[in-house]
Amino acid sequence: MARLKIDLxxxxxxxxxxxxxxxxxxxxxVEKRLPMVEIIHGRGKGQLKKRVLKFLEQPHIREQYHRVEKDTKNPGRLFVHFRH
Structure with a gap:
C-alpha cells in the first residue's frame, strides 16, 4: 500500500x-490517488496537532479526504485516509 509521509x-x-x-x-x-497520508506532528504539548486538525477541518480540504485516524500506538502521528 503506497502512502505519503510528511514530518512536521x-x-x-x-x-x-x-x-x-x-x-x-x-x-x-489526490493527484496520485494514494490511499493514505501519514502526518507526523510529534507528541509535545499538542499545539502542532491542534493546528494540523484545524487545517484538515477546513471545508475545501475536508471534501478531499474520507477520514482522519489518530494512531493509538503513537500519539504523535495522524493518518488521513482517502476514498478515490
Whole structure:
C-alpha cells in the first residue's frame, strides 16, 4: 500500500510552511490517488496537532479526504485516509 509521509518536526513553529506542506501533501495524494497520508506532528504539548486538525477541518480540504485516524500506538502521528 503506497502512502505519503510528511514530518512536521523541522517546521513546527513556521505557520505558513506548515499549511503549505499540508496542502501540498493533500494535493499530491489526490493527484496520485494514494490511499493514505501519514502526518507526523510529534507528541509535545499538542499545539502542532491542534493546528494540523484545524487545517484538515477546513471545508475545501475536508471534501478531499474520507477520514482522519489518530494512531493509538503513537500519539504523535495522524493518518488521513482517502476514498478515490
Amino acid at each position: 518536526h523541522d517546521i513546527f513553529n513556521r505557520g505558513r510552511q506548515i499549511d503549505a506542506a499540508l496542502n501540498d501533501a493533500i494535493t499530491r495524494a
